[in-house]
Amino acid sequence: MSDKPVEGIRIYGDPVLRKKSRKVDTLDAKVRELVDKMIIVLKKAKGIGLSAPQIGENLKIFVLEEKFLTGIEGVKVFINPSITxxxxxxxxxxxxxxxxxxxxxxxxxxxxxxxxxxLDGNNFEMVVSDLYARAIQHENDHLEGVLIVDYLSPLRKTLLSRKLRKLAQGVCNES
Ligand SMILES: [Zn+2]
Known part of the structure; x- marks a missing residue:
């Protein structure tokens, strides 16, 4: 993780991160454009995964950098995912x-x-473990408005409260 937020990524405190995302109905040009943008931002951030709300769109989409998960080059796109x-x-x-x-x-x-x-409209199903499974659960949480702070113990949350407040204030100061 870098200290500086990557341009285009919504930071904690932004209300879009707390909204539940809605299903994608049609794979139209707008959705493709959004996915392209997500991949660009993910690569720029050198992240493992990115969800649509993190760039300001409450749609059920996330992308994962497979290079960091399987060693194979490529970004995997998950539209309307569900963990079964x-x-x-x-x-x-x-x-x-x-x-x-x-x-x-x-x-x-x-x-x-x-x-x-x-992105071609094909349904797929996969079983994955460890970091890959973790990344899917993390990104899927984003689509429900759930964030990593929601898992913190009260003590850890208290210890991080100043940092979290600063993050949230950064959002307020910008807008
Ligand atoms: Zn995240």
Missing amino acids: EKTGKYLDEEGCLSFPDIIASIERAQSVKVKATD
């Missing part, structure tokens, strides 16, 4: 492009089965 199975649990540290400089320890399912649609 979760198995196991493990704790690990997680960052978020909307929370520069903040790391949270979060318990997630070890493996998930996810269903989604790709």
Whole structure:
């Protein structure tokens, strides 16, 4: 995670991050344009994943940089994703492009089965584990308005409160 927010990424405090995203009805030019933009921002941020609300659109879309997850070059696009199975649990540290400089320890399912649609309109289903499963759960949370701070213990939240306040104020100062 870098300290400086990447241009175009909405930061904690922005209300768009707390809204529930709506389903994509048609894969039209507007959706394609949005996905293109998401991929550009993801690459620029050198992030693992990015959801549509993080660039200001409350639509059920996220993208994952497969290079960091499988070693294979390419960005995977998930449209209208749904996690249909979760198995196991493990704790690990997680960052978020909307929370520069903040790391949270979060318990997630070890493996998930996810269903989604790709940019060509094909439905797909995959079972993934570990970091890949974590990334899917993290991005899927964004589509529900859930953020990494929601998993913090009260103590950790108190310890981070100044940092979080500063982040949220940064948003207010800009607008
Ligand atoms: Zn995130």
